[in-house]
Amino acid sequence: MRLKKDSSEQKLRGAYYTPLQLADAMVELFASQNISTVLEPSCGDGVFLDALQNLNLLNKVDKLTAVEIEPDEADKVRDRYSEFEQIEVCTEDFFDFYNRVLGKEQYDLILGNPPYIRYQYLKESQREMQSQILTSHGMKANKLINAWVAFIVACVQLLSEKGKIAFVIPAEILQVAYAEDLRLYLANNLAKITLITFEQLVFPDIEQEVVVFIGEKGEEEKGIRIIEMNNLSGFAQLDLSQNGFQKLQHVKEKWTKYFVNAEEMSLIQELRADKRFAQFSEYGIINVGITTGNNGYFSITEETSEQYQLSEVT
Ligand SMILES: C[S@@+](CC[C@H](N)C(=O)[O-])C[C@H]1O[C@@H](n2cnc3c(N)ncnc32)[C@H](O)[C@@H]1O
Numbered sequence: 415m416r417l418k419k420d421s422s423e424q425k426l427r428g429a430y431y432t433p434l435q436l437a438d439a440m441v442e443l444f445a446s447q448n449i450s451t452v453l454e455p456s457c458g459d460g461v462f463l464d465a466l467q468n469l470n471l472l473n474k475v476d477k478l479t480a481v482e483i484e485p486d487e488a489d490k491v492r493d494r495y496s497e498f499e500q501i502e503v504c505t506e507d508f509f510d511f512y513n514r515v516l517g518k519e520q521y522d523l524i525l526g527n528p529p530y531i532r533y534q535y536l537k538e539s540q541r542e543m544q545s546q547i548l549t550s551h552g553m554k555a556n557k558l559i560n561a562w563v564a565f566i567v568a569c570v571q572l573l574s575e576k577g578k579i580a581f582v583i584p585a586e587i588l589q590v591a592y593a594e595d596l597r598l599y600l601a602n603n604l605a606k607i608t609l610i611t612f613e614q615l616v617f618p619d620i621e622q623e624v625v626v627f628i629g630e631k632g633e634e635e636k637g638i639r640i641i642e643m644n645n646l647s648g649f650a651q652l653d654l655s656q657n658g659f660q661k662l663q664h665v666k667e668k669w670t671k672y673f674v675n676a677e678e679m680s681l682i683q684e685l686r687a688d689k690r691f692a693q694f695s696e697y698g699i700i701n702v703g704i705t706t707g708n709n710g711y712f713s714i715t716e717e718t719s720e721q722y723q724l725s726e727v728t
Contacts, residue, residue: 428529439649460491509543528565594666
């Protein structure tokens with residue numbers, strides 16, 4: 415069994431930093447928009463601020479707030495951007511920050527890569543705050559829920575009327591059972607959802623599959639779209655203002671079904687309605703088979719192994 419005391423400091427704080435190329439590409443999507451207030455809820459060494467600066471956007475915003483729990487990292491960012499009066503770096507637990515500013519502050523753009531920390535690795539006070547954030551928005555709280563889920567829920571609450579959120583998050587949002595309440599919450603609280611997936615791994619040092627999640631508030635409900643890219647170079651062709659949204663069902667179901675296009679979906683529905691076909695579940699049970707657990711032999715890294723264990727439980 416892996417104990418909390420044996421886990422690396424990097425893992426306990428979920429500190430896997432975003433490559434600058436990805437941060438640049440994400441920021442560029444919002445470069446032409448009218449953005450006055452920005453929040454980075456867990457800024458690490460400040461790569462998203464660097465990306466904003468690369469595009470000369472820091473001078474255009476009225477206020478940017480960056481939060482980071484690790485004092486050394488927060489200090490680095492504060493020092494690097496000390497000449498920008500509009501930037502405030504808070505050395506604080508984001509959950510405390512959220513409780514402090516909720517109802518007082520709102521943000522037009524919330525950007526980042528929230529920490530991927532298993533429930534077991536959170537402090538008791540963080541577990542309580544995480545549960546509070548989830549249950550106060552009609553979601554269940556349990557020991558399978560990773561910290562990034564509460565981050566995304568809290569950040570959606572902090573968006574302004576037409577605010578936008580762009581997060582790098584684990585690809586498991588698409589299908590794991592522990593994120594089913596989250597999928598419904600996002601469907602109910604955002605007008606448009608764009609998910610960008612990658613064929614190749616975009617984090618060079620970890621095997622974690624990630625997606626870029628973009629959520630937009632607004633009156634006109636549009637739905638969900640999934641954009642499949644091979645790698646980061648696909649951003650060059652992406653225009654957020656284009657359509658291509660499918661109607662999002664307000665249910666907890668997996669989002670993997672949105673990978674099919676309208677034509678493929680109608681074929682599936684046709685086959686489902688065809689009495690010549692029966693559901694496999696009428697004949698058998700589909701389940702995970704016996705697993706050896708010998709991850710070393712199968713060259714599964716610690717990260718994917720943990721993900722696998724989680725999906726097995728779910
Ligand atoms: C995945 S890293 C991302 C850092 C940066 N946003 C980036 O994209 O490179 C997550 C960061 O969250 C910070 N963190 C972990 N728990 C936090 C919390 N409760 N509040 C604020 N920051 C936290 C970690 O120290 C780490 O720097």
